[in-house]
Amino acid sequence: MLLFVLICLGLALTGVAGLQMMYMFYLETVDRERKKHVADLEHECKRLRHDLSDAEKTIAEQKLRLEAVYSETSEEAWAEVIEEI
Numbered sequence: 001m002l003l004f005v006l007i008c009l010g011l012a013l014t015g016v017a018g019l020q021m022m023y024m025f026y027l028e029t030v031d032r033e034r035k036k037h038v039a040d041l042e043h044e045c046k047r048l049r050h051d052l053s054d055a056e057k058t059i060a061e062q063k064l065r066l067e068a069v070y071s072e073t074s075e076e077a078w079a080e081v082i083e084e085i
Helices: 002-084
Strands: none
Touching: none
16 A cells, blocks of 8 residues: 555656646746847847937938028028118
């Protein structure tokens, strides 16, 4: 009888160890997928930062062009106002 109990206990412990190993493999897979996802997000962030810097440069160039155009037109407008007075 005692031998039967020890065999059952040994099999139960073997089953628990097997479940723990399966759970460890599952956690390793989840961790690998998480690392891959983080790497993809970092790559996307780097691309978006590059796009943002390009957009900021474009905006700065457009502001300079607008300032140049407005400065020319505002000087001409003031010249006309002074001539009318």
